[in-house]
Amino acid sequence: MSLLNRNVCRALMQGSYLVHAHKGVHTTAVKADKNQSSSTEGRIKCTLIPGDGVGPELVYSVQEVFKAANIPVDFESFFFSEVNPTLSAPLEDVVNSIARNKCCIKGILATPDFSHTGELQTLNMKLRNALDLYANVVHVKSLPNVKCRHHDVDCIIIREQTEGEYSALEHESVPGVVECLKIITAAKSERIAKFAFDYAIKMGRKKVTSVHKANIMKLGDGLFLRSCEEISKLYPRLQFEKMIVDNASMQFVSNPNQFDVVVTPNLYGNIVDNLASGLVGGAGVVAGASYSAECAVFEQGARHIFSGAVGKNIANPTAMLLCSANLLAHINLHPYSKMLKNAINKVLTDGKVRTKDLGGQSTTKDFTNAVIHCLHDH
Amino acid sequence: MAARLLSRFSARPELRIVVKPELRGVVNFSAAAPATLSDFDVQHKTPVVRKQHLVPKAHYGGRHAVTMLQGGGIGPECMGYVRDIFKYIGAPIDFEIVHIDPNVDNDEDVKYAITTIKRNGVCLKGNIETKSEAAYVTSRNVALRNELDMYAYVMHCKSFPGVDTRHRDIDIHIVRQNTEGEYAMLEHESVHGVIESMKVVTASNSERVARFAFEFAKKHGRKKVTTIHKANIMKLSDGLFLETSKRIAKEYPDIEHNDMIIDNCCMQLVAKPHQFDVMLMTNLYGSIVSNLVCGLMGGAGLHSGRNYGDHYAVFEPGTRNTGTAIAGKNIANPIAMINASVDMLEHLGHHFHADLIRKSVDKTINVDKIMTPDIGGTASSTDVVKAIIDNIDLYMKNKVSFH
Numbered sequence: 001m002s003l004l005n006r007n008v009c010r011a012l013m014q015g016s017y018l019v020h021a022h023k024g025v026h027t028t029a030v031k032a033d034k035n036q037s038s039s040t041e042g043r044i045k046c047t048l049i050p051g052d053g054v055g056p057e058l059v060y061s062v063q064e065v066f067k068a069a070n071i072p073v074d075f076e077s078f079f080f081s082e083v084n085p086t087l088s089a090p091l092e093d094v095v096n097s098i099a100r101n102k103c104c105i106k107g108i109l110a111t112p113d114f115s116h117t118g119e120l121q122t123l124n125m126k127l128r129n130a131l132d133l134y135a136n137v138v139h140v141k142s143l144p145n146v147k148c149r150h151h152d153v154d155c156i157i158i159r160e161q162t163e164g165e166y167s168a169l170e171h172e173s174v175p176g177v178v179e180c181l182k183i184i185t186a187a188k189s190e191r192i193a194k195f196a197f198d199y200a201i202k203m204g205r206k207k208v209t210s211v212h213k214a215n216i217m218k219l220g221d222g223l224f225l226r227s228c229e230e231i232s233k234l235y236p237r238l239q240f241e242k243m244i245v246d247n248a249s250m251q252f253v254s255n256p257n258q259f260d261v262v263v264t265p266n267l268y269g270n271i272v273d274n275l276a277s278g279l280v281g282g283a284g285v286v287a288g289a290s291y292s293a294e295c296a297v298f299e300q301g302a303r304h305i306f307s308g309a310v311g312k313n314i315a316n317p318t319a320m321l322l323c324s325a326n327l328l329a330h331i332n333l334h335p336y337s338k339m340l341k342n343a344i345n346k347v348l349t350d351g352k353v354r355t356k357d358l359g360g361q362s363t364t365k366d367f368t369n370a371v372i373h374c375l376h377d378h
Numbered sequence: 379m380a381a382r383l384l385s386r387f388s389a390r391p392e393l394r395i396v397v398k399p400e401l402r403g404v405v406n407f408s409a410a411a412p413a414t415l416s417d418f419d420v421q422h423k424t425p426v427v428r429k430q431h432l433v434p435k436a437h438y439g440g441r442h443a444v445t446m447l448q449g450g451g452i453g454p455e456c457m458g459y460v461r462d463i464f465k466y467i468g469a470p471i472d473f474e475i476v477h478i479d480p481n482v483d484n485d486e487d488v489k490y491a492i493t494t495i496k497r498n499g500v501c502l503k504g505n506i507e508t509k510s511e512a513a514y515v516t517s518r519n520v521a522l523r524n525e526l527d528m529y530a531y532v533m534h535c536k537s538f539p540g541v542d543t544r545h546r547d548i549d550i551h552i553v554r555q556n557t558e559g560e561y562a563m564l565e566h567e568s569v570h571g572v573i574e575s576m577k578v579v580t581a582s583n584s585e586r587v588a589r590f591a592f593e594f595a596k597k598h599g600r601k602k603v604t605t606i607h608k609a610n611i612m613k614l615s616d617g618l619f620l621e622t623s624k625r626i627a628k629e630y631p632d633i634e635h636n637d638m639i640i641d642n643c644c645m646q647l648v649a650k651p652h653q654f655d656v657m658l659m660t661n662l663y664g665s666i667v668s669n670l671v672c673g674l675m676g677g678a679g680l681h682s683g684r685n686y687g688d689h690y691a692v693f694e695p696g697t698r699n700t701g702t703a704i705a706g707k708n709i710a711n712p713i714a715m716i717n718a719s720v721d722m723l724e725h726l727g728h729h730f731h732a733d734l735i736r737k738s739v740d741k742t743i744n745v746d747k748i749m750t751p752d753i754g755g756t757a758s759s760t761d762v763v764k765a766i767i768d769n770i771d772l773y774m775k776n777k778v779s780f781h
Contacts, residue, residue, distance in 0.1 A: 102439075135438065292438075
C-alpha cells in the first residue's frame with residue numbers, strides 16, 4: 001500500500017511540475033561594467049540549499065565571496081532537510097525552483113542511518129529522481145600546497161545516480177531474508193555512457209574507463225558494460241577501457257594518475273568518488289555537480305555533513321567555493337569563474353591560511369576572507 | 379502528502395487541456411522537461427523512416443553540444459565571428475570543433491565528422507573543400523548529406539530592406555530534395571566516348587520531401603506550395619516527383635498547390651518573384667534556384683540553409699560557396715553564417731538567444747546600414763560583427779529581465 005501511495009504521489013507530482021517547467025535562459029553580458037546600476041543588467045537567479053551539518057556555514061562563505069566580487073547572481077534560498085522535516089520546505093517547491101532557475105548550489109543533506117517510517121527513499125534521492133539528475137560529476141584534482149601522498153591527480157569520475165542499487169526497492173520476503181533490487185536499464189546506461197564521453201570531449205580528455213563488476217553480476221553490470229562499449233564506438237578518437245571495481249580501487253590508491261575519465265554505475269561511483277577524494281585532501285576540497293538534461297546542481301564531491309564541526313568555524317570552504325566557480329562557468333560568467341578560481345589557487349599556494357583539515361589553524365572565516373582579499377588583487 | 383498534491387492537481391484543470399495527448403508521454407518524463415518541445419526534441423523523439431538506433435541526446439544541464447565543421451575558405455573566420463557572438467550573449471552551446479584537412483585524400487576526417495554529428499545531432503558547418511579531382515573521391519559535402527540521410531534542405535529567402543536590390547520584399551522558402559536525383563553520383567562510360575549519368579528519383583524520398591514541404595508550410599502558416607520540375611521532358615523521373623507531390627497535396631486542403639517547369643520558373647523568379655511562397659524541387663533544380671534567388675537579393679553572403687534528416691540537422695550558409703578568393707581579407711560577409719547559427723539556436727529551442735541575434739543583425743543591416751562590400755557597404759567583416767555585438771548590447775540593456 002505504501003508503495004502504491006508513493007507511486008501515485010510521484011506521478012501526480014510530475015504532472016504538477018509541468019506548469020512550472022519552461023525554458024530558462026542563461027544569459028549575461030560578459031563585459032558587464034560593474035559601475036552600471038545592477039537593475040539594468042541581467043541578473044541570474046540560482047536556487048540555494050544550505051543543507052545540514054556544516055553546509056550553512058560553507059554556503060554563507062560562498063555568499064560572502066559573491067557579495068564581495070559583485071557577482072550578478074541572486075540566490076533563492078530554501079531550508080531543505082531530512083533530519084528536521086517539520087521546518088523543511090516541501091520537495092515540490094524546491095524542485096520547482098530548480099526547474100525554473102536551471103541551476104542550484106547545494107550543501108550536503110544528512111540522512112538517518114535506517115528508516116523509522118518505512119520510507120526507503122532519502123530526500124537526496126527524491127530530489128534527484130524528481131529532477132532526473134542522472135549524472136554526477138566529481139572532478140578529483142590535486143590542489144597546490146595540499147600535502148597528499150599522490151601528486152598531479154586529475155581525473156573526472158562520472159556516476160549514474162538514479163538507478164542501480166539506489167532503486168529503494170527492498171523487501172523482506174521471509175523473516176530474516178531481505179532482498180534489495182539493483183536495477184540496470186539499457187536506456188539509462190547508454191545515457192550515462194554518452195554523458196561521460198561527451199564530457200570527456202568537452203573537457204579535452206583522452207581516455208574513458210568504465211568501472212564495473214560484470215564478472216560477478218554478469219547480466220546487470222554486463223548490460224552497463226555493453227552499453228558503454230556500444231557508445232564508445234561513436235568516439236573513435238577517445239581511448240576506452242574497462243576495469244573491475246575491486247581492481248580499480250587498488251589502482252586508485254597505488255597509481256591514480258592513470259585515470260582520466262571514469263564512468264560507473266551508482267554504488268561503485270559513490271565509493272570511488274569518496275576514495276578518490278581522500279587521495280587529494282578529503283571532502284573539503286573536492287567539487288562535484290549533478291546534471292539532468294535541463295538543470296545542473298552543484299554540490300560537494302564527497303558528501304559528508306561533518307557534524308562534529310558544526311558551529312566551530314573550522315570547516316574547509318574550498319570545495320563549496322570551487323562548486324560556485326563551476327556554477328559561474330556553467331551559466332556563462334566565465335570571467336567571474338576564473339577570478340574566483342585564481343583567488344582560491346592563490347590562497348592555497350600562499351599556504352598561510354589553512355583550515356584544520358589541511359594542517360593549519362585558520363577558521364572558515366579566515367579562509368573566506370583570504371579568498372576575498374585575493375579577488376581584489378586581480 | 380498525496381492528498382495535498384491531489385488538490386494541487388485538481389486545482390489546475392487547465393493542465394490536462396494544455397498538454398497535447400500525443401506529447402503527454404514525453405512531457406511526463408521528468409519535471410525538468412520543457413513544457414513545449416523544441417524542434418530538436420521533436421526530431422529526436424519521432425523518427426519516421428529508416429529506424430536507427432537512437433543515441434541519447436547531447437543535452438546536459440541546459441547546454442547543448444554541437445559539432446562545428448569550419449570548412450574551407452571564409453569558413454574559419456566566419457565561425458570565429460559566430461563564436462565571438464555566442465560567447466558575448468552566453469548562448470548555452472558547447473561547440474565540438476572538428477578539423478577536416480582538405481589536402482588529404484582519405485575520408486577519415488569526414489567519417490569522424492559524421493560520427494560526431496551522429497552523437498550530437500546538430501552541426502553548424504561551412505562549406506568543406508574537396509581538393510581532389512580524382513573520380514573515386516566523392517564530394518565531402520555530398521557524402522555528409524547522404525551518410526546522415528538529410529533528405530530535405532530548406533532555405534528561407536527573405537529580403538533585407540537595407541540591401542539595395544531590384545526586387546523588394548521577397549519572402550520565399552525553398553525546399554529541396556537533398557540526397558538523390560542528379561546527385562546520385564552514378565556515372566559511367568558505357569562505351570568509349572559515351573558517358574551516362576544516372577538521375578535517381580525514388581517514390582519514398584519524393585514522398586518524404588513533399589510531406590516535409592507541406593508540413594513546413596502548415597507549421598509556418600504559408601499559403602502555397604509550388605512544385606518545380608521538368609516532367610515534360612523527364613516524364614518518368616520528374617513525373618514521379620510531381621505525381622507524388624500532387625498526391626501529398628490532397629492531404630493538405632488548406633494549402634494551395636501548383637507546379638511549374640524549371641525553365642519557366644527561373645524566368646518567373648527574375649521577373650515576378652513575389653508569386654512564390656514555398657517552392658519544392660529536386661536536387662539540381664534546388665541548387666540552381668537557391669543560388670538564383672540569393673543573387674536576386676544580395677548574393678551569397680546573406681542567407682542560411684538548413685539540412686534536415688529524421689535524426690539530424692545541419693546548418694550552413696545558404697549557397698554553399700567556399701569563398702576561397704576572399705578568405706583572410708576581412709571582407710567576407712559574416713551574415714550568412716550568423717543566420718545559420720540563429721537557425722541552429724531556434725532548432726534547439728533557445729529562442730531568446732536566437733531572437734536577440736536576429737534582431738541585432740536586422741538592425742545592423744537595415745537601420746545602421748553597416749554592410750560588407752558585396753552588398754553595397756564599405757565596412758569590413760569585423761566592423762559588421764562589432765556593430766552586431768553593439769546592437770546586442772543595446773537590446774540587452776533595454777531589457778530588465780531575460781526570463
